[in-house]
Amino acid sequence: MIRIGHGYDVHRFDEQSPPSDIRLGGVDIPAPHALLAHSDGDVLLHALSDALLGAIGAGDIGEHFPDTSDEYRGADSRELLRQVYRQVTDAGYSLGNADITVIAQTPRLNTHKPTMKSSIAAVLEVNADAINVKATTTEKLGFVGRKEGIAVHAVCLLMRSPAQ
Numbered sequence: 001m002i003r004i005g006h007g008y009d010v011h012r013f014d015e016q017s018p019p020s021d022i023r024l025g026g027v028d029i030p031a032p033h034a035l036l037a038h039s040d041g042d043v044l045l046h047a048l049s050d051a052l053l054g055a056i057g058a059g060d061i062g063e064h065f066p067d068t069s070d071e072y073r074g075a076d077s078r079e080l081l082r083q084v085y086r087q088v089t090d091a092g093y094s095l096g097n098a099d100i101t102v103i104a105q106t107p108r109l110n111t112h113k114p115t116m117k118s119s120i121a122a123v124l125e126v127n128a129d130a131i132n133v134k135a136t137t138t139e140k141l142g143f144v145g146r147k148e149g150i151a152v153h154a155v156c157l158l159m160r161s162p163a164q
């Protein structure tokens with residue numbers, strides 16, 4: 001049996017912040033501003049976590065890690081993703097593949113994509129070829145194009161784990 005999931009998340013740049021690293025896929029990447037968030041703001045891992053939760057019918061990231069809880073203030077989203085993936089494996093599934101699209105006018109991500117891919121694979125303890133990271137701008141259109149924030153879509157396919 002296979003299951004499909006989709007996740008989408010947006011975080012806004014803090015226009016008051018000076019140039020700063022942002023966390024994307026567990027990797028620190030230089031950007032014109034920090035991203036506003038309750039956690040570390042890793043918008044890529046949030047979208048991927050939502051895709052995995054969606055695939056097992058387990059709601060969304062905010063239900064599991066509320067942004068009203070001090071427990072998750074400044075949280076490392078790799079740890080949130082680890083907990084989400086534990087739910088996936090506990091439900092008897094493992095990742096087939098995940099395909100992730102980062103929608104960002106800035107920063108340029110091409111040189112960081114291989115590092116993001118291996119960072120995500122390491123968190124999930126899967127082969128790197130199960131993960132694909134893409135980036136696109138919006139040709140300067142909309143909130144992404146105005147460099148107000150970054151959006152991410154993630155889709156994943158889960159497969160029933162072989163019986164132990």
Ligand SMILES: Nc1ccn([C@@H]2O[C@H](COP(=O)(O)O)[C@@H](O)[C@H]2O)c(=O)n1
Nearest residue numbers: 104105106107108109110135136137138
């Ligand atoms: N933040 C980004 C956005 C895009 N890229 C790379 O550029 C290619 C062309 O992007 P368009 O939005 O003009 O289609 C895209 O396929 C990515 O390879 C990037 O590195 N960082």
Ligand SMILES: C[C@@]1(CO)OP(=O)(O)OP(=O)(O)OC[C@H]1O
Nearest residue numbers: 037038039046062065066067072
């Ligand atoms: C990750 C959590 C929890 O710290 O907060 P944020 O970093 O604000 O991220 P978001 O994607 O808005 O919502 C999920 C939250 O529960």
